[in-house]
Amino acid sequence: MAWNGRHFLTLDDLSREDMIGLMQRASHFLDAGDRYEPDSPLSGKIIANLFMENSTRTRCSFTIATKRLGGDVIDLLGGTSSTSKGETLVDTALNLEAMGVAGIVVRCSQDNGANEIAASVGIPIINAGSGTTSHPTQALLDGVTLTRYFGKEDLSGEHVAITGDISHSRVARSNVVGLTKLGAKVTLVGPSELLPDDLGCDMSNDFDDVLTRVSACMMLRVQFERNAKVSEDYRESFGLTESRAANFDGVIMHPGPMNRGLEIDDSVANTESSPHNLILSQVTCGVATRMAILEHLIG
Numbered sequence: 127m128a129w130n131g132r133h134f135l136t137l138d139d140l141s142r143e144d145m146i147g148l149m150q151r152a153s154h155f156l157d158a159g160d161r162y163e164p165d166s167p168l169s170g171k172i173i174a175n176l177f178m179e180n181s182t183r184t185r186c187s188f189t190i191a192t193k194r195l196g197g198d199v200i201d202l203l204g205g206t207s208s209t210s211k212g213e214t215l216v217d218t219a220l221n222l223e224a225m226g227v228a229g230i231v232v233r234c235s236q237d238n239g240a241n242e243i244a245a246s247v248g249i250p251i252i253n254a255g256s257g258t259t260s261h262p263t264q265a266l267l268d269g270v271t272l273t274r275y276f277g278k279e280d281l282s283g284e285h286v287a288i289t290g291d292i293s294h295s296r297v298a299r300s301n302v303v304g305l306t307k308l309g310a311k312v313t314l315v316g317p318s319e320l321l322p323d324d325l326g327c328d329m330s331n332d333f334d335d336v337l338t339r340v341s342a343c344m345m346l347r348v349q350f351e352r353n354a355k356v357s358e359d360y361r362e363s364f365g366l367t368e369s370r371a372a373n374f375d376g377v378i379m380h381p382g383p384m385n386r387g388l389e390i391d392d393s394v395a396n397t398e399s400s401p402h403n404l405i406l407s408q409v410t411c412g413v414a415t416r417m418a419i420l421e422h423l424i425g
């Protein structure tokens with residue numbers, strides 16, 4: 127792999143080949159499963175999870191990934207840190223570095239938060255979701271999930287719809303970069319007020335029409351905590367309802383957390399009843415993907 131970046135901040139920093147290299151390493155970890163015998167590349171190293179916003183998937187999978195690589199983890203969460211007394215994010219990171227952690231996984235509400243920390247510390251920084259701009263490890267794990275499903279090295283020839291609250295979505299922004307780099311066509315779908323026009327890909331308000339043309343559909347959560355507003359007919363127009371899913375042959379994804387009954391129906395979200403549902407595969411791929419990133423940067 128040519129990529130020798132010190133931090134993992136955005137997929138803009140990686141080439142297609144760099145992405146494929148990390149994805150293949152993640153696939154190796156997935157194939158090895160319980161038979162994976164770690165050579166403990168993180169042995170003796172402590173990784174700090176600095177999470178200023180809530181998380182289930184990203185934080186737990188980074189913790190599991192670190193432990194599977196033989197390392198240890200400390201968690202510093204927003205409400206319990208001295209940021210609640212006015213300490214800045216960068217000062218918090220500098221203090222963690224001074225305590226000797228080998229790297230920091232950071233989630234924050236500031237669009238440029240991970241970059242600001244990276245510019246100030248001497249240890250690797252991994253962006254675990256910054257504001258509404260970037261969530262590169264999510265996009266990389268989505269690439270792993272899709273390439274493994276389609277049995278291909280990249281996603282050339284595939285067409286992916288990303289549907290929902292695009293305007294508040296760091297997942298959408300990182301996936302536009304990542305999926306495009308892997309050769310997929312991307313169409314963004316949603317109501318006009320949640321559909322920014324600066325992401326450089328096709329856009330549509332007609333979900334049913336787009337579903338006839340795509341091989342994968344990534345549903346996104348309406349981010350009410352970021353003041354997203356949707357009309358009463360949102361589910362009818364943009365939800366992956368049971369009837370819509372019944373007429374869709376492609377694969378279904380969602381980065382989580384899901385608003386069941388709004389952007390996705392219960393019956394569609396439940397893995398058991400939807401054979402093309404990759405939602406929990408994404409979560410499984412997330413651990414392996416984060417192992418590949420940690421191993422490359424810190425191992």
Ligand code: CP
Binds near residue numbers: 180181183184255264
């Ligand atoms: N997909 C994702 O980032 O989920 P969490 O917020 O639970 O980490």
